Amino acid sequence: MDRTITYKEASEDISGIITKTGWKYYAVLTLMAVSAVSFLFLPWAYQIYSGQGVTGLNAPVFWGLYLVNFIYWVGIAHAGTLISAMLYITQTPWRRAIARGAETMTFFALFLVSLFIFVHMGRPWNFYWTMPYPNQRQIWTNFTSPITFDVFAIGTYTTSSIVFLFFGMIPDLASLSHTATGWRKRLYTALSFGWRGTDRQWHLQAKACMFFGAFIMPLVVSVHSVVSWDFALSVVPGYAKTVFAPYFVTGALLSGFAGVLLMLSIMREAYPVMKKYVTAYHYDKVTIFVVVLSLIWSYLTLMEVVTGLYANTSQEIEHLKYKLAISPFSYLFALMIFSNSVLPLLYIFKKLRNSFFGRFIIPVFVLIGMWLERFLIVPNSLSRKFLPWMWHDYSPTWVEYSIPIGALFFFISMFMVFIKVFPIIAIFEVKEDIGIPMRKSH
Amino acid sequence: MAGFLERITERWKVYREPGFFKKLDHKWTMVIDLDKCNGCGACVLACYAENNLPVVGKDECAMSRAFSWLRIERYIDGEYPDVKVKFIPVMCQHCSKAPCETGCPVYATYHNQDGLNVQVYNRCVGTFTCATYCPYDVRRFNWRSYKFEQPLDHQLNPDVTVREMGVMEKCTFCIQRIRAAKDKAKDEGRTVQDGEVLPACVQSCPTGAMIFGDLLDPNSKAAKLAKSPRRYRLLEELNADPSVIYLKRVMKEGPSKHG
Amino acid sequence: MDNSLLGIFQYVDDLLAAAEKCKKSGYGITIISPVPLVHEIEHTFGESKNPVKYFTGLGAITGYLFGTLFAITTSILYVLPRSGRPIIAIPPILLISYETTILLGVLFTLMGFIVLALAPSFKAKEYDVGLAIDSFGLLVDGVRENKFGDIEKVMREYGANEVKRIEKK
Numbered sequence: 001m002d003r004t005i006t007y008k009e010a011s012e013d014i015s016g017i018i019t020k021t022g023w024k025y026y027a028v029l030t031l032m033a034v035s036a037v038s039f040l041f042l043p044w045a046y047q048i049y050s051g052q053g054v055t056g057l058n059a060p061v062f063w064g065l066y067l068v069n070f071i072y073w074v075g076i077a078h079a080g081t082l083i084s085a086m087l088y089i090t091q092t093p094w095r096r097a098i099a100r101g102a103e104t105m106t107f108f109a110l111f112l113v114s115l116f117i118f119v120h121m122g123r124p125w126n127f128y129w130t131m132p133y134p135n136q137r138q139i140w141t142n143f144t145s146p147i148t149f150d151v152f153a154i155g156t157y158t159t160s161s162i163v164f165l166f167f168g169m170i171p172d173l174a175s176l177s178h179t180a181t182g183w184r185k186r187l188y189t190a191l192s193f194g195w196r197g198t199d200r201q202w203h204l205q206a207k208a209c210m211f212f213g214a215f216i217m218p219l220v221v222s223v224h225s226v227v228s229w230d231f232a233l234s235v236v237p238g239y240a241k242t243v244f245a246p247y248f249v250t251g252a253l254l255s256g257f258a259g260v261l262l263m264l265s266i267m268r269e270a271y272p273v274m275k276k277y278v279t280a281y282h283y284d285k286v287t288i289f290v291v292v293l294s295l296i297w298s299y300l301t302l303m304e305v306v307t308g309l310y311a312n313t314s315q316e317i318e319h320l321k322y323k324l325a326i327s328p329f330s331y332l333f334a335l336m337i338f339s340n341s342v343l344p345l346l347y348i349f350k351k352l353r354n355s356f357f358g359r360f361i362i363p364v365f366v367l368i369g370m371w372l373e374r375f376l377i378v379p380n381s382l383s384r385k386f387l388p389w390m391w392h393d394y395s396p397t398w399v400e401y402s403i404p405i406g407a408l409f410f411f412i413s414m415f416m417v418f419i420k421v422f423p424i425i426a427i428f429e430v431k432e433d434i435g436i437p438m439r440k441s442h
Numbered sequence: 443m444a445g446f447l448e449r450i451t452e453r454w455k456v457y458r459e460p461g462f463f464k465k466l467d468h469k470w471t472m473v474i475d476l477d478k479c480n481g482c483g484a485c486v487l488a489c490y491a492e493n494n495l496p497v498v499g500k501d502e503c504a505m506s507r508a509f510s511w512l513r514i515e516r517y518i519d520g521e522y523p524d525v526k527v528k529f530i531p532v533m534c535q536h537c538s539k540a541p542c543e544t545g546c547p548v549y550a551t552y553h554n555q556d557g558l559n560v561q562v563y564n565r566c567v568g569t570f571t572c573a574t575y576c577p578y579d580v581r582r583f584n585w586r587s588y589k590f591e592q593p594l595d596h597q598l599n600p601d602v603t604v605r606e607m608g609v610m611e612k613c614t615f616c617i618q619r620i621r622a623a624k625d626k627a628k629d630e631g632r633t634v635q636d637g638e639v640l641p642a643c644v645q646s647c648p649t650g651a652m653i654f655g656d657l658l659d660p661n662s663k664a665a666k667l668a669k670s671p672r673r674y675r676l677l678e679e680l681n682a683d684p685s686v687i688y689l690k691r692v693m694k695e696g697p698s699k700h701g
Numbered sequence: 702m703d704n705s706l707l708g709i710f711q712y713v714d715d716l717l718a719a720a721e722k723c724k725k726s727g728y729g730i731t732i733i734s735p736v737p738l739v740h741e742i743e744h745t746f747g748e749s750k751n752p753v754k755y756f757t758g759l760g761a762i763t764g765y766l767f768g769t770l771f772a773i774t775t776s777i778l779y780v781l782p783r784s785g786r787p788i789i790a791i792p793p794i795l796l797i798s799y800e801t802t803i804l805l806g807v808l809f810t811l812m813g814f815i816v817l818a819l820a821p822s823f824k825a826k827e828y829d830v831g832l833a834i835d836s837f838g839l840l841v842d843g844v845r846e847n848k849f850g851d852i853e854k855v856m857r858e859y860g861a862n863e864v865k866r867i868e869k870k
Contacts, residue, residue, distance in 0.1 A: 123607075138779055
């Protein structure tokens, strides 16, 4: 962090991201919103009207691309929580400039997670039946179901993430409310709850943040392991694996960190002022995480295959054959290994971390690779269950391809709206990073 | 106070009982003698007629969306003239420790006092979890609203609902017939007799390969056959404790002339 | 009695020195800053109390009990046996109560923070726009009118750029 930046400059730079809007922004936002409607909402309406029959799902393969994307977005959400919670507890300095962006990603990723649950359901209009509430049917939820675990885990996760995100924003909103005009002023004033920045408020804010961090950090582990139990608590070969909880959590963090890298790189290009605050130093730190997580992920992938192979039951062997030796999937597996295990290792070269290749190409490959990991687990294991008579392949239809693509556009458009309303870099934390002004230098 | 605690511990014990039922009313079971099965498919047809199963057509069948709650699996060993063909009718196995029942978040599938695995269509929200967890792949999903065109709607069974789009369904052991038999027995003040309940598939089997009965009644035909040395259950190693019992087909070693 | 003075400083060490002096003279002081000065203030005035933890603890315990009781009672309200498992199955209860512990812990912490730090007040508060951006304020409460000059002098002495008098009726 450049210590010559003044507090005033930081405030103006970051509120400038909110207020200075060019025609390019509107053009991109319109494009994204139109794409989101035409790729996501219209096909989804079509699917609700005609039923799940428009997908390529069939009798053994009941979980397809929607579930893949559900897990994928839960994974993307994880890095934000890790950066904001764990690195807050350890008071790691480089989290300050990037935590808000990562948390925002968490927030919208969780939005998409719930969206994919609804898209995936056969009767989405009854989605609220999965939530426990007193009702005239006098029926509650089944607490032995991994799906109910999901409802609780993801519900808790979403609530905590929203609380943490908006809680951390209170001082910034109060600060912005003094300079903003019009509806922004009213919004910021309302959301800042009368924050003045007194010593007592700061003290309690730091303590509360510590508690949030301590509570949310276990969620990083628990949420994705609960999601992995959707699979690991079944008897299906390829699903019922004890390694799934750590495997999913590691994969989630790997994809999440790649997502954070890509998001930061795009934001830096779109708003060059961010280059002052998100520097090569941050890339250094985040890429180290990517390398470490990629190594752990590679080990766990090996274990996932090897444990199945050593068990040597006919079902496991059939499942592994289908995954590793049959034409499209073997290539996809190779691509997954290449992009998740091989490419991130290039980050050990310092020059590469700050090149275009390191900032854009590797994260994109990791994101694709992590998507493939989920794809190779979810529908593929179902294609080869126990009774060979019911073995059947799965080929997604255009609706199933279109909805995830549209969801990505939806994610981008929501993110774009967010950065025009709320500060994407924590102003007070950046100021803290710059250093507290002292007359006598220590 | 002591009485209150006693009551609590008593209730606790009841609710901690695995499977809840200390004693089931019935334990409906089906014994399928594979020696007698010739794979004619009459049971499949009877099931379609009895349970209002829609006929989905060629394209959907090619996508493996055929609605057969009961299917006849054919496995062929060897190359043409020396082939051995094996048939095995597979329907919902009504497992006592059904993997599907834990999966459902809304209790759409649960276990009833007859030892049946029940599906409640109205509760289903379509998360597909039960079908994914089922090791036998016997659950079927209403991918679309299937219409029964005139005059096909006249042949619908009035005792069975026509399911809505987005709902999971499966073999019920013809629960409507079990219900009717139990009601009749209750009216006449007696217990259900062996052979009184006949699911559609059992009724239509020309070779009598399928026998349906109450396993708790030691004199029923099914209970006697269940003790056969040829007895086995499908994928028993998964410990799902299925209610359908197969009697192994005894085949000659070496090549055979016909199936 | 309700009168107060707001001194605006550019440097934190100046501010802390002035604050220490005022506090020793027995005035109530409030430091207003755009960045957290938690460590610096603790260094000067010693650690202050943290009542949020009681809310957090209460929330976590409530959450745990709520999760456990909720999972038990709802499953016995409408008994539906499944998969040969007991109606009250222990592992899911542990998991559900784990999640509700976190959920209510977080919500109670938030509530505690709002109650303790942001409790809405309908009186206008002393403030200066610069305090949200790059200057640090020292608010001295309970100053008698005849003492205004003394306090202002102390602040100026320690390097305050500006001193505002806030008089209340």
